Amino acid sequence: MELSPVLIFSVSIMLCSVLLVEAAYLFFARNTAAKSQINRRMKLSEKSEGTQHDILLQLRKERGMDKDGRGVLPIKALSRLIIQAGITTGLKKFAIYHAAYVFVAFLVLLFATRSFLLPIASLPVTAFILPYVWLRWRHSKKNNLFGKQLPEAIDLITRSLKAGHPVPVALTMVSREMPDPIGTEFGIVVDEVTYGSDLVSALISLYERIGHPDLPLLVSAVSIQSTTGGNLREILDSLSKVIRERLKMKAKVKAISSEGRLSAGFLSAMPVLLFMVLLFLLPDYYGGIWDEPMTWYMFAGLGFWLVMGNLLILKMVSFRV
Numbered sequence: 001m002e003l004s005p006v007l008i009f010s011v012s013i014m015l016c017s018v019l020l021v022e023a024a025y026l027f028f029a030r031n032t033a034a035k036s037q038i039n040r041r042m043k044l045s046e047k048s049e050g051t052q053h054d055i056l057l058q059l060r061k062e063r064g065m066d067k068d069g070r071g072v073l074p075i076k077a078l079s080r081l082i083i084q085a086g087i088t089t090g091l092k093k094f095a096i097y098h099a100a101y102v103f104v105a106f107l108v109l110l111f112a113t114r115s116f117l118l119p120i121a122s123l124p125v126t127a128f129i130l131p132y133v134w135l136r137w138r139h140s141k142k143n144n145l146f147g148k149q150l151p152e153a154i155d156l157i158t159r160s161l162k163a164g165h166p167v168p169v170a171l172t173m174v175s176r177e178m179p180d181p182i183g184t185e186f187g188i189v190v191d192e193v194t195y196g197s198d199l200v201s202a203l204i205s206l207y208e209r210i211g212h213p214d215l216p217l218l219v220s221a222v223s224i225q226s227t228t229g230g231n232l233r234e235i236l237d238s239l240s241k242v243i244r245e246r247l248k249m250k251a252k253v254k255a256i257s258s259e260g261r262l263s264a265g266f267l268s269a270m271p272v273l274l275f276m277v278l279l280f281l282l283p284d285y286y287g288g289i290w291d292e293p294m295t296w297y298m299f300a301g302l303g304f305w306l307v308m309g310n311l312l313i314l315k316m317v318s319f320r321v
Contacts, residue, residue: 039183040088041175056191059184062088069192069205084211085138086181102127139211142181146212147247149182154218154240161233167222168193185210200226214243257317264313268306 038046044055057067064082066072071079072091087094105126109119153174160170168190175187185206192202200223207215221239225232278285289295 039175039178039180039187041184041187052191053195056188056195059188062090063209064091064094069209080208080211081132081135081139083209084142085135086142087138098127098131101131143210143212146181146185146210147214147243149178150212150214150218151240151243151247153178153182153186154236154243158233158236158240161236167199167232181210214246217242253319257319260313260317264310264317268310271302271306 041055041059044058045052048055048058060067060069064072064079064087071083073079073082082091082094089097102123106119106123109122109126110116113119156174156177157167157170160173161167165173171186171190171193175183175190177183178186188209189199189202189206192205193199197205200219203215203219203222207219217239218236221235222232224230225235
């Protein structure tokens with residue numbers, strides 16, 4: 001049986017392609033895993049030639065805080081939201097990026113509508129509402145990730161205490177071995193304790209930077225143990241179990257309410273999809289109404305009731321655990 005040279009060449013090309021893809025995947029996966037194991041504080045410690053106090057000040061500055069760990073913006077709610085959202089560019093760069101985004105959005109609307117009226121009227125939305133929604137989304141995303149990492153961090157502290165290490169050393173292990181966001185946040189706690197703050201005050205500052213609802217339990221446990229004594233290892237072990245049970249309950253609630261969220265998405269997308277399909281299939285279907293002023297009022301009313309319906313469904317499927 002003779003094999004065709006063309007067939008052999010084709011099979012060889014296929015095998016080489018598969019091997020190249022596999023090698024590229026292993027290379028990038030290994031690099032990604034290595035990068036994910038190092039948090040931002042550890043990266044700054046490796047690159048910077050300054051002291052750990054300088055790194056602490058840099059981390060605070062990147063988050064929009066002063067040298068004492070307080071927000072620098074006069075609007076306290078906005079300053080707290082930016083800090084808790086985990087912005088690492090600093091307030092100056094963040095302001096530059098925000099101004100560039102507003103300018104680009106203005107130009108896009110200007111060229112799309114050929115009028116100054118709509119871009120100027122939409123400035124409150126593009127300049128304030130959308131950035132606020134983005135900050136809330138980033139804060140929620142970071143909070144959820146921090147909440148998933150918190151039981152693992154408490155378990156790591158508990159194992160370190162079982163081995164006989166003091167509490168600062170146990171916190172240092174969390175800051176070295178866990179990725180962001182919890183690795184850098186506990187690293188800031190360690191640095192604050194190292195440079196004069198007590199542990200309870202450092203944990204309270206951690207709660208102010210993160211805002212996660214489970215952190216007061218950790219602060220209360222450490223505060224009670226530091227004032228009245230007791231076995232901190234057993235307290236943290238019980239706290240880890242409580243937090244894990246809360247995460248399980250939240251996952252169950254999310255699974256049960258998924259039907260409502262899916263219905264909201266379907267009902268919101270259906271009118272828009274039908275409108276786009278009609279415009280594509282029958283371009284002249286709505287041709288006689290575009291010049292009517294009442295058309296745009298009707299579109300605004302439809303958008304308002306669509307948003308109100310989504311908010312109502314969101315309220316029905318949102319539960320606090």
